Amino acid sequence: MSRKHTPEPSFAAVAPLAEKRRSRKRAGFFQKMEVSLPPAALTSGVPLETCLRKRRTNRAFSDARLMQSEVSQLLWAAQGISGLGGLRTCPSAGALYPLECYLVVANVDGLRPGVYRYDPDRHLLVLTAAGGRNEKLIECCLDQECAGEGAVSIIVTGAYKKMTAKFGERGIRLAHMEAGHAAQNVCLQATALGLGVIAMGVFDDAALAAALELPESHQPLYVIIAGRKFV
Numbered sequence: 001m002s003r004k005h006t007p008e009p010s011f012a013a014v015a016p017l018a019e020k021r022r023s024r025k026r027a028g029f030f031q032k033m034e035v036s037l038p039p040a041a042l043t044s045g046v047p048l049e050t051c052l053r054k055r056r057t058n059r060a061f062s063d064a065r066l067m068q069s070e071v072s073q074l075l076w077a078a079q080g081i082s083g084l085g086g087l088r089t090c091p092s093a094g095a096l097y098p099l100e101c102y103l104v105v106a107n108v109d110g111l112r113p114g115v116y117r118y119d120p121d122r123h124l125l126v127l128t129a130a131g132g133r134n135e136k137l138i139e140c141c142l143d144q145e146c147a148g149e150g151a152v153s154i155i156v157t158g159a160y161k162k163m164t165a166k167f168g169e170r171g172i173r174l175a176h177m178e179a180g181h182a183a184q185n186v187c188l189q190a191t192a193l194g195l196g197v198i199a200m201g202v203f204d205d206a207a208l209a210a211a212l213e214l215p216e217s218h219q220p221l222y223v224i225i226a227g228r229k230f231v
Helices: 009-032 048-054 068-079 134-140 160-167 170-193 205-211
Strands: 034-036 099-105 114-119 124-130 152-158 196-200 219-227
Touching: 048 170, 068 099, 068 114, 068 152, 068 170, 099 170, 134 205, 152 170, 160 170, 170 196, 170 219, 205 219
Parallel strands: none
Antiparallel strands: 034 124, 099 114, 099 152, 114 124, 152 219, 196 219
8 A cells, every 4th residue: 555645734834934044144144244444545645656666575574463444445456446337446458357356364453364355346345264364375375484474465366257258368368467457556555555565476376266265266366465564
């Protein structure tokens, strides 16, 4: 005698409710992980020519903290919104903006160590991975000690597909050029703030992407270390 299969009537009612609760929980979690940054200053008493003349690679950093206002300024210089229509501080072919900036925090007032994604549209940080990463950065940057000595590191990544969809293979070159624009902006802004900075292009791509838990669609292009100079 075959048994009749009776579907569980409660599942249809409970599953959507459970999913709603999970969604709310996830939304609440990510909301808590957002950190608003102080507004970026749009003027400075330091002339551009002075920054160009004084910009230098710095490999020795102190253990002094950075202020959130300084971090805000560095990120705005890299990819901040500077005009109507979402125009940014550095040029982008076709205004496609394939770059993302990930901030690795080691020593910043009011920010816990971890990896944050910079959201230029809202000028805020979104925590993507908790915990310090400086030791990992040293390994990923082929044992360059200075990679783990800064108060922050800005990892510039690129989504090639955004560019190749319009420009074909040349889009990859354009993304690399844009990363250079962003890195120079950060170096000049750091100089204006009196901070030490070094832009590094030598690292293990796959190891760095794994250490920072980057999305698969994003390729790390530049590592920029910043902090107070060791004197």
